Amino acid sequence: MIRLQRMLGAAALIALVGATACKKEAPPTIGGADTTMAMPSTNLSVTGIELGKAVGVDKRVSMPMTTFGTRDTIYASVATSGAPATATLSAVWSFTQDGQTAVVDSSSQTISPTGDAVTEFHVSRANAWPTGTYKVEVFANGASAGSRDFEVR
Amino acid sequence: MADIRKPMPDFSDVQSGSSSTARETPKSAVQEQTYTVKKGDSLSKIAKSLYGDASRWRRIFEANRDIIKDPDLIYPDQVLKIPNENA
Numbered sequence: 001m002i003r004l005q006r007m008l009g010a011a012a013l014i015a016l017v018g019a020t021a022c023k024k025e026a027p028p029t030i031g032g033a034d035t036t037m038a039m040p041s042t043n044l045s046v047t048g049i050e051l052g053k054a055v056g057v058d059k060r061v062s063m064p065m066t067t068f069g070t071r072d073t074i075y076a077s078v079a080t081s082g083a084p085a086t087a088t089l090s091a092v093w094s095f096t097q098d099g100q101t102a103v104v105d106s107s108s109q110t111i112s113p114t115g116d117a118v119t120e121f122h123v124s125r126a127n128a129w130p131t132g133t134y135k136v137e138v139f140a141n142g143a144s145a146g147s148r149d150f151e152v153r
Numbered sequence: 154m155a156d157i158r159k160p161m162p163d164f165s166d167v168q169s170g171s172s173s174t175a176r177e178t179p180k181s182a183v184q185e186q187t188y189t190v191k192k193g194d195s196l197s198k199i200a201k202s203l204y205g206d207a208s209r210w211r212r213i214f215e216a217n218r219d220i221i222k223d224p225d226l227i228y229p230d231q232v233l234k235i236p237n238e239n240a
Contacts (some may be wrong), residue, residue, distance in 0.1 A: 059174050086178050091171070097161060105165045108237070113175035121171045130162040 022032045044087040046145035048079040049138055059118040062109035065104040076121045076136045078134035083114050097132055166198040190227050212236050
């Protein structure tokens with residue numbers, strides 16, 4: 001009798017361990033929806049350049065324009081996508097007159113974006129801007145990424 | 154026929170700046186370039202070739218005061234620190 005009780009006890013223990021082991025198995029997948037997140041690219045690409053007289057906290061120009069007054073501060077808002085560890089954006093501002101071009105200013109900003117970002121560059125002058133045709137060219141890691149022409153009247 | 158083009162304006166008083174919604178890397182954290190002096194080089198030649206402006210030789214001189222005592226005397230194989238263009 002005691003032997004029978006021991007055998008039954010051992011069988012019950014085996015059944016319990018088996019049940020516990022079964023509980024540890026992953027539940028079967030239902031539906032099979034893909035929950036993988038899309039990772040941002042590690043390359044920086046410029047997705048837009050806009051000019052204006054002011055930018056908001058989001059660094060975007062509040063009112064895009066291409067004609068400025070002689071006393072304006074001129075902003076170039078550069079939208080980018082991608083998440084490189086670091087990337088350098090540069091803006092080269094130039095003035096053209098009688099077929100000659102002079103560099104007005106060049107400045108760079110090194111950023112570590114985690115996705116879509118906006119970077120603003122601005123130029124101002126204590127004296128009035130000479131009237132005429134200007135251009136801002138944007139470079140991403142040294143490669144031209146686009147330009148915008150504008151006028152000062 | 155004389156050239157009657159207007160002189161180009163002087164933009165040396167232009168002020169500029171930038172900011173970003175992305176995390177900005179401090180300029181000091183950006184890796185500095187170096188340049189190895191070759192025979193016939195001068196600070197203004199190096200500034201012209203790296204910055205496009207010979208008159209910016211003083212930036213290179215100031216960044217290398219520890220190894221350049223006289224800006225007119227640099228030697229082949231000296232390794233110069235080249236400050237970032239907008240640092």
